[in-house]
Amino acid sequence: AQSVAQPEDQVNVAEGNPLTVKCTYSVSGNPYLFWYVQYPNRGLQFLLKYITGDNLVKGSYGFEAEFNKSQTSFHLKKPSALVSDSALYFCAVRDDNYGQNFVFGPGTRLSVLP
Amino acid sequence: NAGVTQTPKFRVLKTGQSMTLLCAQDMNHEYMYWYRQDPGMGLRLIHYSVGEGTTAKGEVPDGYNVSRLKKQNFLLGLESAAPSQTSVYFCASSDAGYGYTFGSGTRLTVV
Numbered sequence: 001a002q003s004v005a006q007p008e009d010q011v012n013v014a015e016g017n018p019l020t021v022k023c024t025y026s027v028s029g030n031p032y033l034f035w036y037v038q039y040p041n042r043g044l045q046f047l048l049k050y051i052t053g054d055n056l057v058k059g060s061y062g063f064e065a066e067f068n069k070s071q072t073s074f075h076l077k078k079p080s081a082l083v084s085d086s087a088l089y090f091c092a093v094r095d096d097n098y099g100q101n102f103v104f105g106p107g108t109r110l111s112v113l114p
Numbered sequence: 115n116a117g118v119t120q121t122p123k124f125r126v127l128k129t130g131q132s133m134t135l136l137c138a139q140d141m142n143h144e145y146m147y148w149y150r151q152d153p154g155m156g157l158r159l160i161h162y163s164v165g166e167g168t169t170a171k172g173e174v175p176d177g178y179n180v181s182r183l184k185k186q187n188f189l190l191g192l193e194s195a196a197p198s199q200t201s202v203y204f205c206a207s208s209d210a211g212y213g214y215t216f217g218s219g220t221r222l223t224v225v
Contacts, residue, residue: 009154034213043118043204043216044157051212090156092214101147101172102214106156 002027002095006105013081014113021076021108023091032094033074034102035065039087047089050074061085081112116140120205120217127195127224135190135220137205143215145208146188147172148180150201151219157204163188195224 003026013019025031032051036044048059055067065076074091091105118139127133137146144165149157159172161180169180177199179191188207192199200223206214 032212036214036216041219043218044206044214046213046215049213101159101162104149104157106154 002031002093002103004091004093004103004105006089006091006108008108009106010109010111012111012113015083016080019078019081019085019110019112021089021091021110023074023076023105025072025074025091025093027093027095029096031074032096033065033067034092034094035059035063035074035076036090036092036104037087038090038107044090047076081110083112083114086110086112118205118207118215118217120203120220122220123218124221125223127192127222129195129197129224131195132191132193133195133222134192135203135205135222137188137190137207137217139186139188139205139207139215141207141209141215142185143207143209144185145210146182147206147208147214148178148188148190149204149206150174151204152201160190160203195222197224200224 005024034049035047038044050057050067058064088107090107092102094102121136147162148160158174163169163182166185181189203220205217
């Protein structure tokens with residue numbers, strides 16, 4: 001079965017510093033990996049995805065993520081954090097052996113301090 | 115640009131009451147989903163549909179029913195609401211599983 005772990009409930013970073021939000025996954029087939037962001041009282045918004053190809057994926061708002069097959073990780077990164085990046089971030093995986101459904105991680109709350 | 119629309123946005127129910135949440139998408143997506151979001155638990159799949167007239171159970175289906183009579187609509191029903199069903203409900207749709215488009219959510223409180 002597929003599963004996703006986000007080992008940090010909360011990440012705090014100073015504005016202007018680089019940020020990393022961690023995600024590890026477990027699948028039996030090939031993974032399709034996604035990051036979503038949720039701002040207060042809003043739905044989830046798509047940030048980026050890895051389906052195949054280049055391991056470094058660039059997405060919206062300056063975010064990027066690196067697919068590491070050997071470490072089964074898909075960490076979200078940004079070179080310089082903004083206060084407006086403060087939100088709840090979800091990693092999700094779809095295992096191509098298990099149809100079309102996604103499994104979401106529990107979420108990581110990012111706080112960027114001015 | 116509508117995308118996925120959920121109604122209502124907020125609702126308060128008394129224990130034992132029933133209600134239906136409506137999700138509508140205008141992207142001609144085959145797949146539609148209902149999730150609930152609870153603090154510290156992320157999103158958990160309630161029911162999903164892989165096409166018009168089909169439905170299937172997800173991770174936490176008990177106490178909920180769904181119907182997909184039209185491709186663009188996916189209804190979530192609570193027959194007899196319980197306080198444990200207090201949550202934020204999200205609908206999503208997908209085309210071939212390459213990413214979801216989410217609605218803005220329905221905040222349900224059962225008292």
